[in-house]
Amino acid sequence: MPIGRHVAVIGDGDVAMDVARLALRLGAQATLVSGVPREEMKCSGFEFEEAVAEGTRMVYLAGSVEVVRDGELVKGLKCIRMVKKEQGEEGWDHPIPFFRFKVEPGTEFTLEVDQVVASIGQTTDMTGLEQTTGGGPWLKVDHNQQVEGMSNVFGGGDAVRITLLTTAIGHGRKAAESMDLLLRGQPLPARPSRQDVIRFEKLKWDYFQPASQKKRRLDHPREVKGSWREVLVPLTREQAVAESARCMSCGLCFECNQCMLFCPQHAITRFPGNPEGEVMFTIYERCVGCHICAEICPTGYIDMGMD
Numbered sequence: 001m002p003i004g005r006h007v008a009v010i011g012d013g014d015v016a017m018d019v020a021r022l023a024l025r026l027g028a029q030a031t032l033v034s035g036v037p038r039e040e041m042k043c044s045g046f047e048f049e050e051a052v053a054e055g056t057r058m059v060y061l062a063g064s065v066e067v068v069r070d071g072e073l074v075k076g077l078k079c080i081r082m083v084k085k086e087q088g089e090e091g092w093d094h095p096i097p098f099f100r101f102k103v104e105p106g107t108e109f110t111l112e113v114d115q116v117v118a119s120i121g122q123t124t125d126m127t128g129l130e131q132t133t134g135g136g137p138w139l140k141v142d143h144n145q146q147v148e149g150m151s152n153v154f155g156g157g158d159a160v161r162i163t164l165l166t167t168a169i170g171h172g173r174k175a176a177e178s179m180d181l182l183l184r185g186q187p188l189p190a191r192p193s194r195q196d197v198i199r200f201e202k203l204k205w206d207y208f209q210p211a212s213q214k215k216r217r218l219d220h221p222r223e224v225k226g227s228w229r230e231v232l233v234p235l236t237r238e239q240a241v242a243e244s245a246r247c248m249s250c251g252l253c254f255e256c257n258q259c260m261l262f263c264p265q266h267a268i269t270r271f272p273g274n275p276e277g278e279v280m281f282t283i284y285e286r287c288v289g290c291h292i293c294a295e296i297c298p299t300g301y302i303d304m305g306m307d
């Protein structure tokens, strides 16, 4: 798609920041049109700051009314001022910030731009795949990423809900594990494997060596136009390895042996003879439920349940 000379980007999320920065790199001017004030914009703080540092002009509290054309060509974006709704007014506490604002009649103004990009959210196009959505716009999957009512179909990522790369990759991995079980004729887990988030308080942090975070450095090019250099400087190999060593394996067993060493009943074993997949194995006949293992476990992996 050819780039204009001055691009208006409608939106206030991270994608809008990306689009504005891309326009700048391609040599255009970029004006971002946000319907809300800075403090209510959906984008992350650093994305905003980087977009500004690279030269994006921000216009706040502006609703988009009309793309002004001259024949086939775009010559402007007509906007209108937005104001906050009064408390109690319909939508004043809407979860999406934009809907907490309303237009102020008679305040139209026009931005002179020759290209307009809307970055105001995405949805799916499930035409032909309706049986996978249960009538809605999204793929309907369970905790095994299996499409509801279709045992041979799995899915994830943005088709389930608009999300991030890491979530999409996690969905893909979970779906692959489910498909593997299915193909081996084994049952899929009846329940999600772990629903609760292990909070910092549940970790035994005395167990871990303090280690400061290796921060990535920002290095903006002097001239953004034409530059495709990484702005966020990658960690060195050594720094990346050191970062991964800071992982506290929250909620996962990292085989530190503490539970086995402290169990007064010798109920926890780590022998080659353990059942498949059980590195640490509890012999429940010996366990007296003293909670010592749960208290000592650095990662919060051991949960003393009722069943």
Ligand SMILES: Cc1cc2nc3c(=O)[nH]c(=O)nc-3n(C[C@H](O)[C@H](O)[C@H](O)COP(=O)(O)OP(=O)(O)OC[C@H]3O[C@@H](n4cnc5c(N)ncnc54)[C@H](O)[C@@H]3O)c2cc1C
Binding pocket: 014, 015, 018, 019, 156, 157, 158, 159, 162, 163, 164, 165, 166, 168
């Ligand atoms: C501008 C922008 C910036 C983003 N920045 C970030 C970021 O910085 N960090 C981050 O974590 N996430 C970011 N995201 C979100 C991230 O890109 C997505 O969450 C992620 O790519 C979702 O992966 P996915 O595999 O579900 O979908 P996609 O990556 O969209 O892949 C879907 C694939 O399916 C194909 N497809 C579609 N329909 C069909 C069909 N009927 N048959 C066969 N194939 C089909 C498509 O062509 C596409 O290749 C950004 C998204 C956008 C749009």
Ligand code: SF4
Binding pocket: 262, 263, 264, 265, 266, 267, 268, 282, 286, 287, 288, 289, 290, 291, 292, 293, 294
């Ligand atoms: S609860 Fe006590 S006896 Fe049971 S496994 Fe843990 S430490 Fe051993």
Ligand code: SF4
Binding pocket: 252, 253, 254, 255, 256, 257, 258, 259, 260, 280, 296, 297, 298, 299, 300, 301, 302
């Ligand atoms: S369950 Fe906890 S204490 Fe036992 S080996 Fe795993 S991480 Fe260590």
